[in-house]
Amino acid sequence: MKILDEPDNSRRRFLKTAAAGLSWLPSGAGYAAGSDVIRIGLIGCGGRGEAAALNAMNADKGVRLAAMADLLMDRIQEKRTALKLRKPDQVEVSDERCFTGFDAYKQVIECSDVVLIANAAKFHPLHLRAAVEAGKHVFVEKPHAIDPAGVKAVAAACELAKRKNLCVVSGLQSRYHPGYIETIRRVQEGAIGEIVTIEENFLRAPYVLYPRRPGLTEVEYQGSNQYHFHWLSGDDVPQSLIHNLDRASWVLGNAAPLKCHGMGGRSSLRGEIYGSVFDHHAVVYEFPNRVRVYAFCRTIPNCYNETSS
Numbered sequence: 690m691k692i693l694d695e696p697d698n699s700r701r702r703f704l705k706t707a708a709a710g711l712s713w714l715p716s717g718a719g720y721a722a723g724s725d726v727i728r729i730g731l732i733g734c735g736g737r738g739e740a741a742a743l744n745a746m747n748a749d750k751g752v753r754l755a756a757m758a759d760l761l762m763d764r765i766q767e768k769r770t771a772l773k774l775r776k777p778d779q780v781e782v783s784d785e786r787c788f789t790g791f792d793a794y795k796q797v798i799e800c801s802d803v804v805l806i807a808n809a810a811k812f813h814p815l816h817l818r819a820a821v822e823a824g825k826h827v828f829v830e831k832p833h834a835i836d837p838a839g840v841k842a843v844a845a846a847c848e849l850a851k852r853k854n855l856c857v858v859s860g861l862q863s864r865y866h867p868g869y870i871e872t873i874r875r876v877q878e879g880a881i882g883e884i885v886t887i888e889e890n891f892l893r894a895p896y897v898l899y900p901r902r903p904g905l906t907e908v909e910y911q912g913s914n915q916y917h918f919h920w921l922s923g924d925d926v927p928q929s930l931i932h933n934l935d936r937a938s939w940v941l942g943n944a945a946p947l948k949c950h951g952m953g954g955r956s957s958l959r960g961e962i963y964g965s966v967f968d969h970h971a972v973v974y975e976f977p978n979r980v981r982v983y984a985f986c987r988t989i990p991n992c993y994n995e996t997s998s
């Protein structure tokens with residue numbers, strides 16, 4: 690991680706190192722002109738959204754959490770209370786700045802200098818594009834998109850951000866981790882010889898499932914349980930295995946796979962309440978030079994767990 694050493698650059702250092710704990714950003718300021726305050730707005734008040742807001746506030750005392758959005762008001766209130774306890778002087782989210790519903794992202798974008806997007810992946814391209822079009826810097830969680838239309842929209846939003854000198858920071862955190870950076874450098878320099886095969890594992894317990902509550906519409910229920918619905922999350926390859934695949938691509942010189950084949954299924958998550966995702970996947974990716982990546986992810990309880998590259 691690059692730390693700048695000029696004495697009065699805390700704003701820029703924040704933007705270089707923080708919008709949710711990550712560290713790559715192009716040069717450019719993200720704070721309101723003439724002010725020491727950076728207003729961040731959070732879209733998606735789950736576990737990651739809370740942590741991303743905390744990361745950003747840890748980076749600089751001038752960072753203020755100014756607005757929050759979620760499909761459910763109780764999630765906003767729970768995270769607002771928890772964050773206020775940790776950062777009493779930096780959480781400035783009045784009731785009027787708590788927004789619910791599928792259009793809530795628009796209001797958060799309006800109230801913020803930097804937008805943190807940590808909601809269901811299906812919406813990441815839409816919200817990223819809206820934030821960039823509004824001239825805001827963005828931290829967007831992985832997966833940035835879960836279908837070809839979304840990927841194209843994200844690529845276009847990043848192009849637009851470049852033209853506007855705005856920052857877009859990705860939640861693929863391995864790229865900012867000093868240990869990974871050094872390891873990948875050494876491997877690429879030949880420390881372990883030529884790479885012919887890579888094995889990737891993300892074997893874990895199931896995602897939390899929130900009970901269905903009276904009063905929620907079906908789409909609110911699914912939206913607030915995104916990990917269990919593939920149209921929202923993309924299922925577990927873009928959710929969990931994405932970190933491993935990002936590192937595999939990275940070590941192979943940012944190569945993209947030429948083709949893949951795989952299989953998956955559902956053996957433990959039974960019943961309508963568990964939504965539509967599989968609980969195990971195995972995918973073989975073929976990269977240039979016949980390098981194969983064997984990738985496995987699984988979300989079944991009481992099994993052998995391993996997260997490794």
Ligand SMILES: NC(=O)c1ccc[n+]([C@@H]2O[C@H](COP(=O)([O-])OP(=O)(O)OC[C@H]3O[C@@H](n4cnc5c(N)ncnc54)[C@H](O)[C@@H]3O)[C@@H](O)[C@H]2O)c1
Nearest residue numbers: 733734735736737738759760807808809830831860912913
């Ligand atoms: N980089 C990492 O290592 C890492 C770790 C965990 C999660 N994540 C990513 O962060 C994102 C959020 O993860 P999480 O664990 O907090 O999920 P979560 O399901 O616990 O929380 C997401 C929240 O977003 C809300 N939401 C869904 N759609 C919305 C919409 N259209 N507008 C506003 N709010 C909406 C939901 O109600 C929910 O409260 C996911 O994309 C996930 O993959 C990244």
